[in-house]
Amino acid sequence: MTRDIKLISTDFDGTLFAEFENPPIPVRLQQLLAQLQSRGAKWVVNTGRDMSGLMEALGRANASVQPDFIVLVEREIYVRDGAKFVPHASWNEKCTRLHQELFERIRPDVPRLADWITSRFKATVYQDPYSPLCLLAGNNGDADQIYEFLDQYARTVPGLTVVRNDVYARFSHEAFSKGTALAEIARLLGLRPEQVFAVGDHLNDLPMLKLEHARWLAAPANAIAQVKQAVAAQNGYIASMPHGNGVAEALEFYLDAHGRLHSTSQ
Numbered sequence: 001m002t003r004d005i006k007l008i009s010t011d012f013d014g015t016l017f018a019e020f021e022n023p024p025i026p027v028r029l030q031q032l033l034a035q036l037q038s039r040g041a042k043w044v045v046n047t048g049r050d051m052s053g054l055m056e057a058l059g060r061a062n063a064s065v066q067p068d069f070i071v072l073v074e075r076e077i078y079v080r081d082g083a084k085f086v087p088h089a090s091w092n093e094k095c096t097r098l099h100q101e102l103f104e105r106i107r108p109d110v111p112r113l114a115d116w117i118t119s120r121f122k123a124t125v126y127q128d129p130y131s132p133l134c135l136l137a138g139n140n141g142d143a144d145q146i147y148e149f150l151d152q153y154a155r156t157v158p159g160l161t162v163v164r165n166d167v168y169a170r171f172s173h174e175a176f177s178k179g180t181a182l183a184e185i186a187r188l189l190g191l192r193p194e195q196v197f198a199v200g201d202h203l204n205d206l207p208m209l210k211l212e213h214a215r216w217l218a219a220p221a222n223a224i225a226q227v228k229q230a231v232a233a234q235n236g237y238i239a240s241m242p243h244g245n246g247v248a249e250a251l252e253f254y255l256d257a258h259g260r261l262h263s264t265s266q
């Protein structure tokens with residue numbers, strides 16, 4: 001039985017990528033990911049960004065490594081084929097169809113929900129191709145209260161969930177998350193959770209930071225308290241360093257110099 005980590009799932013913003021650092025993805029982490037890829041591991045960037053947002057940031061990071069898979073908007077899967085990313089068609093088509101059906105059902109309620117928010121908070125409410133209601137709150141305190149309100153509403157609609165990342169939130173179908181997308185990629189590769197590593201820093205990462213999807217869990221030092229608690233409660237690793245350096249630290253904690261799992265961390 002293999003004792004290697006074969007699939008590495010990293011959140012992007014605040015985990016892999018730190019906007020104001022130079023380079024935004026530490027060279028040490030790029031080298032480590034390249035080494036693991038050369039040993040047959042696959043790397044997925046599992047993000048809330050859309051395609052153009054991720055490609056723009058990856059380009060700006062000028063990284064020497066490329067992910068093998070990307071998960072966009074916490075729900076769609078793309079597979080790298082040479083220089084381009086091609087959709088995992090059956091997953092993405094089902095994802096689009098179920099979201100369309102769900103959003104049709106809630107569309108009549110959206111103006112009322114938006115009014116509730118904008119009459120109480122200085123917040124931006126808008127729709128985009130991925131959600132009939134998207135939130136950009138003025139601060140995290142406001143986002144907490146608005147999230148609570150939207151979450152209460154979502155509990156009344158089967159399948160509906162609210163995905164939050166910092167001051168941003170959107171509606172989504174609960175069958176599609178960073179966690180279910182990671183499970184689908186593991187299934188495509190024929191991997192078990194014992195071969196999967198996942199790291200993230202915010203609320204939208206919680207669905208993938210679960211032992212049912214990844215045996216090797218981690219959070220960088222900058223992760224929010226709820227994420228650190230969830231990771232620690234499952235015997236995961238809380239890095240002492242933030243962002244990409246914390247990801248490298250966690251991978252090094254779990255792996256020896258040959259890219260194999262330490263016997264003590266089984």
Ligand SMILES: [Mg+2]
Pocket residue numbers: 011012013014015200201202
């Ligand atoms: Mg993040």
